[in-house]
Each structure stands twice: as C-alpha cells, then as structure tokens.
Amino acid sequence: MARATTKPARKRSFLAAALTTLALALTGTATATADPAEATAAPPAHAVTGYWQNFNNGATVQKLSDVPADYDIIAVAFADATATPGAVDFTLDSAGLGGYTEDAFKADIKAKQAAGKSVVISIGGQNGTVSINDANSATNFANSVYSLMQEYGFNGVDIDLENGLNSTYMSQALKSLSAKAGSDFVLTMAPQTIDMQSTSGEYFKTALAVKDILTVVNMQYYNSGSMLGCDGKVYSQGSVDFLTALACIQLEGGLDPSQVGLGVPASTSAAGSGYVSPSVVNAALDCLTVGTNCGSFKPSKTYPGLRGAMTWSTNWDATSGNTWISAVSPHVHGL
Numbered sequence: 001m002a003r004a005t006t007k008p009a010r011k012r013s014f015l016a017a018a019l020t021t022l023a024l025a026l027t028g029t030a031t032a033t034a035d036p037a038e039a040t041a042a043p044p045a046h047a048v049t050g051y052w053q054n055f056n057n058g059a060t061v062q063k064l065s066d067v068p069a070d071y072d073i074i075a076v077a078f079a080d081a082t083a084t085p086g087a088v089d090f091t092l093d094s095a096g097l098g099g100y101t102e103d104a105f106k107a108d109i110k111a112k113q114a115a116g117k118s119v120v121i122s123i124g125g126q127n128g129t130v131s132i133n134d135a136n137s138a139t140n141f142a143n144s145v146y147s148l149m150q151e152y153g154f155n156g157v158d159i160d161l162e163n164g165l166n167s168t169y170m171s172q173a174l175k176s177l178s179a180k181a182g183s184d185f186v187l188t189m190a191p192q193t194i195d196m197q198s199t200s201g202e203y204f205k206t207a208l209a210v211k212d213i214l215t216v217v218n219m220q221y222y223n224s225g226s227m228l229g230c231d232g233k234v235y236s237q238g239s240v241d242f243l244t245a246l247a248c249i250q251l252e253g254g255l256d257p258s259q260v261g262l263g264v265p266a267s268t269s270a271a272g273s274g275y276v277s278p279s280v281v282n283a284a285l286d287c288l289t290v291g292t293n294c295g296s297f298k299p300s301k302t303y304p305g306l307r308g309a310m311t312w313s314t315n316w317d318a319t320s321g322n323t324w325i326s327a328v329s330p331h332v333h334g335l
Contacts, residue, residue, distance in 0.1 A: 001051060001077060001125045001160055001190065001220070001312050042184065043118050046335045047072035048328065049188060049218055049261060049310035050317070051122065054078065056096040059269070059315035063100050064108035067314045068322055069115060070329035073188060073215075075122040075158040077313070079148065081130045086137025086173070087144040088123055088130060090152070109153045118186045121148055122158035133166045138173035146180045156186030156215070159206075167205035174206075178213040189217045190263055190310070193224040193237075193246060199253045208254050217255060218263035218310035221246065222274025229297060237274040241295040243284035247306075248299050251288075257305035264309065266317035266324040278327035281309055289335050308332040 050071040052064060067074055079088040092105050109119045123130055123145070132141050145157050157177065159170070178185045187210065195203035196219050207217050221243055226236045229245025230252055236242060243262050250260050264281055265271035287294035291302045309328050311317060317324045 043072050046332050047308045048332050049073040050314040051075045051077045051312050053313050053315045054093050060318035062315055068325050070325045073118045075120050077122045078125040079121050079123050084140050086132045086140035090148050118155040120156045120158045120186050121154045122160050124160040129163045132169045132173055138169040141173040142176035145177055158188040160190040167202040170206050171209035174210045186215050187213055188215050191219050193227045214259050216259050216261045216307045218261040220263045222265050222271040240280050240283045241297045244287045245297040251303050257303035258307050261307045262309045266311040267320040270312050270316035278324050281328050282331040
C-alpha cells in the first residue's frame with residue numbers, strides 16, 4: 001500500500017500509553033478510555049474492506065464519517081513502529097486532514113461501529129517496517145496494539161507488513177492480542193501476491209497458524225509481476241484470471257473461503273500497476289462463488305462462502321467519484 005512520504009510527529013509513546021492506561025485504572029477513571037469490548041458488531045459473511053488514509057497524498061482527504069456506509073471493514077492506515085522493538089503507535093495527522101481532531105476521530109469510530117461497521121488499525125504499508133522476531137517484541141506488539149484498541153476503540157488489527165515477517169513470533173503476537181481483546185476481535189491481513197504463492201511462505205504460514213482468529217486475508221492483486229496460479233500456469237496481473245487463479249491457491253491451501261478476499265486498487269492512481277475495473281472484480285467474484293464469468297481459468301469447484309473484496313483506498317475511490325464501491329459493494333453483498 002502506498003502511503004505518505006512524511007509522517008506527523010508522534011504525540012505519545014508506547015510507554016506513555018501504558019502509563020496512562022495504568023493511571024486511569026488506579027484512579028478509577030478508566031471509563032474515559034474507549035473500550036474495544038463495547039464494539040461487538042461482527043463483519044458480515046460477505047464484506048467489503050476499505051483502507052482509510054491518515055495522510056494526504058493527493059487523494060481526497062476524508063474524515064471517517066465521509067467513508068461510504070457500503071464499507072463493512074475500515075482499515076485505518078497506518079500505525080508506525082516505535083523505538084521499542086515490536087511496539088507500534090498511532091498519531092492522527094490532524095493538520096494534514098484539515099484539522100480533524102482526535103475527539104472527532106474517536107467519535108466517528110464509535111458512529112461507524114454503531115452502524116455495524118468494524119474499524120481496525122493497520123500495521124505497516126509500503127514504507128512501514130515493524131520487526132517481530134522474538135518473544136519480547138511479540139509481547140510489545142500485542143501490548144501496544146491493545147493499548148491503541150483501548151484508546152481509540154479499534155475492533156482489531158490489520159497486518160500489512162510488506163517487508164517480511166516471522167511466522168512464529170507474529171502468530172504468537174496475534175494470539176496474545178486476541179486473548180486480550182476477546183471474541184469480537186477482528187483480524188485482517190493484506191499480503192503481497194509473492195507472500196501467498198506457497199503455504200511454506202512466512203505470511204501464508206502466519207495466516208494458517210492464526211486461522212481460528214482470522215477474519216479475512218485481502219491479498220494485494222496489484223503492484224505485482226506475473227505469478228503462478230493454483231494450476232501451475234503463469235498469469236499476468238490486471239485480468240480476471242489473475243484474481244481467480246491466485247485466490248485458488250489460498251482457497252485450496254487451507255484458508256476457509258470466508259477468510260479470502262480480493263484486494264484491488266480503487267483507481268489507476270491508487271497503485272503503480274494491476275488496476276482492474278470494478279466489472280472485472282465482480283466477474284472474479286462470480287467465477288469463484290458460482291462458476292460464471294470466468295476467463296480462461298475456471299476453478300474445479302466453487303466457493304460460495306468467499307468473503308468479498310478490498311480496495312486501496314476509500315480516499316482514492318472518493319477521488320474517482322466512489323465508482324468502485326458503488327459497483328462492487330452491491331455485488332459483494334448480493335453473493
């Protein structure tokens with residue numbers, strides 16, 4: 001995922017967040033902190049995920065309240081690494097977003113949740129590097145993300161690490177986080193195509209290791225070279241075959257259909273390559289769920305429980321008049 005080239009200064013550290021949480025608990029004022037346990041709406045069986053940009057990179061600047069109601073899961077992009085190994089923090093880019101305040105942001109999260117939506121904090125992005133390679137950093141990750149969930153009311157976390165990960169310790173971190181968050185925890189992932197070519201890859205191994213708590217993997221079918229499909233043939237990005245033949249790897253590699261989504265750019269401006277029109281996304285959804293509108297590749301069976309689709313980003317879609325969500329949302333929700 002593309003992101004801003006500059007980041008706002010952090011207003012608080014992981015340590016400060018932990019101390020604040022402890023102080024609130026000791027003084028009996030912990031109710032001032034948003035409680036993720038209060039947000040209990042689960043994503044629907046067929047869901048649309050959209051990334052919301054916490055920065056201005058030329059796409060339409062939005063508040064969360066501006067994001068169309070057709071998005072079921074909103075991934076706030078992005079939290080950043082801190083000086084503490086494995087830990088992350090989030091700072092709202094109030095200046096870049098036209099004076100959007102933290103209070104308004106938190107209120108908008110609650111409003112989205114009241115409308116049945118899930119809001120998660122995304123970790124990583126194109127330039128984001130978070131290293132979780134031992135037990136200590138795994139603990140720091142779980143604690144810091146949970147602190148953000150408490151502070152802002154996020155329903156869970158999105159893993160969008162594009163610079164590698166360690167399946168052993170990332171799985172450990174996510175399971176620990178899930179135990180803290182409870183049964184309503186929402187976990188999404190957005191691996192690159194290369195990360196999901198084989199079940200022996202670290203990203204794929206992570207997804208399988210946390211399958212019991214995993215909501216959906218929305219692989220990025222863009223900014224990619226040609227890749228192998230589940231039939232062993234090579235497919236080029238930007239086609240219905242690329243979407244269906246690569247999704248088949250995940251569907252036959254151990255993920256439940258409800259844990260597989262198609263991640264695509266909202267417009268040609270949203271990614272360097274791999275854009276497909278909404279009609280191609282819908283054709284791929286049809287091919288995978290009911291076996292119609294396929295290209296040259298047709299899966300050996302259908303997967304009616306397929307979760308849905310994802311786009312980068314709600315901002316780029318707004319720049320294009322929300323044409324992506326207007327076309328794809330009715331199709332996903334009609335599966």
